[in-house]
Amino acid sequence: xxxxxxxxxxxxxxxxxxxxxxxxxxxxxxxxxxxxxxxxxxxxxxxxxxxxxxxxxxxxxxxxxxxxxxxxxxxxxxxxxxxxxxxxxxxxxxxxxxxxxxxxxxxxxxxxxxxxxxxxxxxxxxxxx
Numbered sequence: 001x002x003x004x005x006x007x008x009x010x011x012x013x014x015x016x017x018x019x020x021x022x023x024x025x026x027x028x029x030x031x032x033x034x035x036x037x038x039x040x041x042x043x044x045x046x047x048x049x050x051x052x053x054x055x056x057x058x059x060x061x062x063x064x065x066x067x068x069x070x071x072x073x074x075x076x077x078x079x080x081x082x083x084x085x086x087x088x089x090x091x092x093x094x095x096x097x098x099x100x101x102x103x104x105x106x107x108x109x110x111x112x113x114x115x116x117x118x119x120x121x122x123x124x125x126x127x128x129x
Contacts, residue, residue, distance in 0.1 A: 057089030
């Protein structure tokens with residue numbers, strides 16, 4: 001992305017980011033995933049903001065999120081990635097319940113898609129600051 005700088009617009013920057021992301025390897029995706037806290041856990045300011053609906057969840061929902069996050073990590077080897085913006089804790093729990101049933105190849109693609117959505121949101125936040 002640095003080679004194309006300066007990008008003339010947000011749309012051009014997003015297209016460059018999309019292109020780079022589409023050429024990432026599984027190892028690249030796993031490196032990106034490693035920076036994410038699990039849903040319901042404390043992370044950086046943007047993660048806390050994006051997961052703000054989890055903060056108001058019931059103790060039972062948070063317990064289930066924690067339990068399923070652990071099972072997900074054991075099964076796939078990385079943290080459950082979901083674009084949490086605009087989703088309630090119960091919605092994220094439902095998504096986690098469905099995705100934990102996936103095979104490894106399908107799930108890494110789901111996680112990469114969600115990571116891509118998060119990256120696009122964060123690019124917009126970064127440029128609007």
